[in-house]
Amino acid sequence: MQRSGRQQLPRRAPAAMDLFPDGAFVRLQNRVQQKYLYADDDGEGVSVRPYGHVFSLNAVWRVHRVLVAGNNIVLLQGVAYGRYLAISPGMAPPGYRGRRAVQRDYAGDNVGALMWNPLRIVDGERYVRLRNEFNRNLLRANGRYRTWHTAVTADIDDYGRLSTMMQWTVHRFQVVPGLPPLPRPTVYLGGRRGLFGRRMPEADERRTIRHVRANNEGDFDQDSNNWPTFNFFGRSVFNLRIQVGMRQPGGEVWAITMAVRPGSQGRLTPLVTDLPNSVDNMDIVVFDTGSQGAQNLVYPAI
Numbered sequence: 001m002q003r004s005g006r007q008q009l010p011r012r013a014p015a016a017m018d019l020f021p022d023g024a025f026v027r028l029q030n031r032v033q034q035k036y037l038y039a040d041d042d043g044e045g046v047s048v049r050p051y052g053h054v055f056s057l058n059a060v061w062r063v064h065r066v067l068v069a070g071n072n073i074v075l076l077q078g079v080a081y082g083r084y085l086a087i088s089p090g091m092a093p094p095g096y097r098g099r100r101a102v103q104r105d106y107a108g109d110n111v112g113a114l115m116w117n118p119l120r121i122v123d124g125e126r127y128v129r130l131r132n133e134f135n136r137n138l139l140r141a142n143g144r145y146r147t148w149h150t151a152v153t154a155d156i157d158d159y160g161r162l163s164t165m166m167q168w169t170v171h172r173f174q175v176v177p178g179l180p181p182l183p184r185p186t187v188y189l190g191g192r193r194g195l196f197g198r199r200m201p202e203a204d205e206r207r208t209i210r211h212v213r214a215n216n217e218g219d220f221d222q223d224s225n226n227w228p229t230f231n232f233f234g235r236s237v238f239n240l241r242i243q244v245g246m247r248q249p250g251g252e253v254w255a256i257t258m259a260v261r262p263g264s265q266g267r268l269t270p271l272v273t274d275l276p277n278s279v280d281n282m283d284i285v286v287f288d289t290g291s292q293g294a295q296n297l298v299y300p301a302i
Contacts, residue, residue, distance in 0.1 A: 016120035016128045016170075020074045022065035025173035025300035027055075030141040031127060032165050037061065037085075037139075037152060039078035039103055043276025046085060046101040047150040048141045057273050060173065060300050061085065064106075064267055066115070073115045073133060078103060079300060081276050082262040082269030085139075086113040087132045087154045096142050098155030099135075107263030118170075126170045129162065140166040173300035206231040207275075211244055211284040218293025222264070224283050235275040244286060257287040257294040270297045 020026065028037040035048035036059040049059065057080040064075040064084075076085040083103035092100050106114060112134035121127040130139040137154035144165060155166070210227040214220040221227070232243060237258075245253030259268040261283040268285055275282065287294035 014120050014123075015072075016118040017065075017072055017074070019120075019126060019128060019170045019172075020063045020065070020118055022063055023175065023298070024063045025079065025175060026061055026063060026076075027059050027171045027173070028061065028130075028168040029171060030165065031167040031169055032144060033141055035141070035150075037168070039080050039083065039085075041277045043081050043083065043278045043280055044103055046103060046152045048143075048152060049150070056080070057300075062267070062269070062300075068115065068133070074118055074130075075106070075114050076116060077106075077262070077267060077269065079269065080273045082260040082266060082271075084114045084262065084266065085116070087134060087137060088113075092151065092153045095146060095149055096151060096153050097140065098137055098153040101139060101152040101154055105263030106266035111265070121167060127167055128170055129166050130168065138162065138166045139168070175298050176301045205279050206233050207279040208232075208281040209240070209244070209284060210281065211247065211286055213248060213286045214291075214293045216288065216291045216293065218287065218291070218296055220285055224261075224264070227283070235277060237271060237274050240271075240275065240284075244284060248286060255289050257289045257297065259285045259287065259297060261285055268297065270299055272299070 029035065030048055033048055035050050038047050038049040039058045040047055058078070060079040061076040062079055064077050066073050066075060078085070081103065084106050086102050086104040088100040088102045090100060092098060104114060113132065115133040117131045117133055118128040119131055121129060132139070132154050137156055140153055140155045140163060142151060142153060142165070143149035208229050209232045210224050210229050212220045212227045228247065230243065230247065232240060241256070241258060242253050244258060245251065245256050248256060258271040260271045261268055271284065
């Protein structure tokens with residue numbers, strides 16, 4: 001007899017690359033909980049969250065396809081902070097199954113943890129499992145019975161018996177060129193708890209911002225070690241825009257567009273949400289608003 005919540009599936013499931021074209025924006029909804037894959041505000045964790053009245057950019061992912069040994073592989077880049085969905089080498093705490101799913105920059109040699117292979121469950125449907133190419137684990141939600149366990153993990157294929165918590169419905173967004181308006185200034189009071197209850201830094205702690213100016217076509221110095229730096233306090237993207245703009249030629253603040261580069265191999269992501277609640281360094285590429293480089297940036301119509 002099969003265990004509750006699990007089903008016997010073929011060992012060789014067909015790929016579902018048609019649901020993940022390069023550059024597309026998607027949201028992934030867990031079929032059991034009906035909640036969405038969400039890039040946590042700490043810039044590191046990944047969880048499942050309900051839709052809510054206003055759909056957050058944290059629940060939107062951009063498809064980044066790469067070719068590995070002649071095979072197409074999917075990377076999923078968070079639209080809010082630009083970081084990529086990855087699997088951690090560390091095991092999840094008690095109460096969770098498998099290894100932690102996290103947000104990571106795309107850089108260095110250990111990039112296999114960012115690579116996913118979508119496997120179709122039913123022909124003609126938009127249901128998939130996401131298998132990590134680093135260790136073959138499958139992305140899963142937690143909290144079927146312990147509903148307060150919202151973190152996402154990557155779990156093993158339990159000898160062919162695959163939990164329905166590993167099934168995700170793929171929803172697509174329309175791609176819009178340019179950028180949405182920046183949010184209004186936000187005030188943050190105090191710290192909060194992040195991934196698995198870890199205490200996050202207070203808003204007055206600083207992070208290092210590296211920034212570079214792109215030319216009209218969008219070209220810029222790729223070596224971030226050459227970029228100027230400054231210390232930035234808080235999370236407000238509005239305040240960051242002012243600080244970055246003051247450091248540009250002529251001190252231009254309102255006619256610039258910012259994009260975050262999440263690692264040397266990561267794709268540029270328009271920075272239109274407040275920064276993650278962490279002190280991790282950030283690399284910012286600055287464009288002239290209206291330039292060809294800025295027009296090449298895209299965002300999802302949500």
